[in-house]
Amino acid sequence: MKGKLEPLERQKLVKEGKNLKDGLITLEEDLLKLSDELQQEAQCIPNMTHPDVPIGEEDCSTMRKMVGSPHEFSFPVKDHLQLGKELDLFEFDAAAEVSGSKFYYLKNEAVMLEMALVNWTLSEVMKRGFTPLTTPELVRSSVVEKCGFQPRGENTQVYTVEGSDQCLIGTAEIPVGGIHMDSILAESMLPLKYVAFSHCFRTEAGAAGTATRGLYRVHQFSKVEMFILCQPEESESYHEELIKIEEDLFSSLGLHYKTIDMASGDLGAPAYRKFDVEAWMPGLGRYGEISSASNCTDYQSRRLGIRYRPSESSTNPKKGKGKLAPTKFVHTLNATACAIPRMIICLLENYQQKDGSVVIPVPLRPFIGGLERIAPKFPQDE
């Protein structure tokens, strides 16, 4: 239509152009709808699975390692709730009034123990080259989703703030995953290793029963979390590094535990492979999960938009787009270094003494002012 045309011919072309334009608008709307629907459905597809992961339900999980054995007690074993009551360490009833069930106050030596655990854990993990962080505990719900959680699903674990798109984090994995969102990192920056301390909030929707007594399942707790961003070919070895760090920490504290390779039916959607550690809790009379280490490969990074540029071209940044190597998605991993309430259960129940006191494991003592034991406050009935 740019050239010279007879009026009739022009008119014909204008009409043809309009038809095409209308057709395009409709198609582009369709494309948008399809694209949105495709996203919605495809986001449900879980990560692929490591070939060595046992296939099946929770009972198919296999044990990778066991350290130690259940301590034999020469006296009746108390659970952490009873120990807490006798040693004046917790307050659950007042918390139920003030906040609701599954909330608690820590008191006296329990506060010192939490501080010691956090400080010792941060210190140990920092020694291994991790950068310490504290994080926001309110994050945009989109970030929660990009990490593979569902703030608005039924039975959601996530608390949402009224009148905003913000949620409370259930784990520092979320705000740490978000640090580098929508970024392109230089290959030389990888691996990035963070150790983050935060409070965590979980609705624990639907959880009920004896396994949720006391500190075992609570709405709010402190946690030290490890997070790694790395090149794809290195994620498996960093997964091994993370589980090794966890095992070293738990062995240092003298815990008896087993490391489990979680079965395919028990992985979260983001995890390519997941190792859980379950520690022996004599008061409960069974093993209880104290940590989880996941290799999420590129599941989170594809959602968070975290890429890196391989180094062939990083020496020639100004040579134009054509010369740069295409970016790739990083792999992300996360692992619990210390979940305070479950650790407190382990320490109280395993280190209880006949006289009702609890011994503090040696590595923690420099972080708790040298305290060697938590002594009973009230006279014991023998």
Place this chain on the structure above:
Amino acid sequence: MGLQCFFGGTTIQTLRMAVIPASSSSRFIFGKPLSKTLTLNSLSRRCSSINYLKKPPFTLLIKAFSSTAEQTAPSTESVENRSVVKPQWKAAIDFKWIRDNKDAVALNIKNRNSNANLELVLELYEKMLAVQKEVERLRGERNVVANKMKGKLEPLERQKLVKEGKNLKDGLITLEEDLLKLSDELQQEAQCIPNMTHPDVPIGEEDCSTMRKMVGSPHEFSFPVKDHLQLGKELDLFEFDAAAEVSGSKFYYLKNEAVMLEMALVNWTLSEVMKRGFTPLTTPELVRSSVVEKCGFQPRGENTQVYTVEGSDQCLIGTAEIPVGGIHMDSILAESMLPLKYVAFSHCFRTEAGAAGTATRGLYRVHQFSKVEMFILCQPEESESYHEELIKIEEDLFSSLGLHYKTIDMASGDLGAPAYRKFDVEAWMPGLGRYGEISSASNCTDYQSRRLGIRYRPSESSTNPKKGKGKLAPTKFVHTLNATACAIPRMIICLLENYQQKDGSVVIPVPLRPFIGGLERIAPKFPQDE
């Protein structure tokens, strides 16, 4: 009370509510009248008693909840054309004392710039007394009728008495309803009345506050002083930009030595305050909104500082004062238990609605921070001396850290509703070029305890607990006090800005070094341009 019970705090309820999109319409679905919000908004005329909020704020978008609610027509019951909503809890307010001291109360309300309506309170109280008297009279008459009907009667006489009894009963029902409405409205109005004021408190606005003490003087620097943001950038201590993406403005990550500094400050502060006989605590950071209100804050006021959880009656705490105040709610303590002294570590969350400007750059005004808080419950005659004890502890802590600061006796117009007297400490922040508030110590006398229901039984009778009710001394309300031992972000600002060195490093104050692995200074990570 029925509404309160609805949100029994079970997680199943919460999970269903989570499915509903975040909007005020969720309030409809669970039967909470929006009018409740409307009426409570009108109560926002109470002074906000949160430490850091000083200027009259404008509404933040997050509080869309409040503004959306205003657009919908309320369905309230009204008493004489006023909107009344049934309060979820009752404060044990001493109406008789207010009436007997109304001039002092009126003057106090004026001095505090409170919008409490004392005339209305007194009017409602008199009305309520009158209705109560009438109710009692009618009950008396009804008893007389009932007694008459026990004997032998002619059928006609009996019929007459039955009719009279019924009239009395109907009259009583109406009066009792009126009594309830009056009582609710009286509560609503009376809860707005701020605490009385210590006679030594300067009367007037913020500029009338007086300085009690000054320690040290501004350090003279031999080089250009940097603010904490610049120091943080050069020393790789903070991350604000990523936090703005992940969470929003006024959020941050601490990194590297800043994390260690936070841990050291918390541990050192807890340790120092424990030495002075305080029991250490960590607390829930989600609490029922009624507890927030009982402490004197307003979760649902306009410009509220309080984050609320969607689909529940829970709020995030802005200070550990709230969950600690709640520990002994609705209790009677033995006198021998007092004083109870707690030092609590928690994270705190504040909307900072309306706060804007340079005074909010960096760490100065943030939505989330760590804080170590002191809280005391004591006998009334001892609260003034404990107030002095608390400010002394704060001053000792800040002096130990080598800070230059001044302690201010806050003027009547700048006290929060709960505070009888309030001392703020402002420390010199060379990077900001001015003093910034780092702590606040309030004596709330019985304001909070009357709302939280915290009483104690004086000891004359505690040796005779089983001699029957008549022998027990009547309970009294405790006095409560709270004071900031350490607010981490402002402390970090102080330490970075005051201890910066010419080479760009920051020296760690000696008392903190044992709590930070012996580290003596935070050194620059990147080469400095001279």
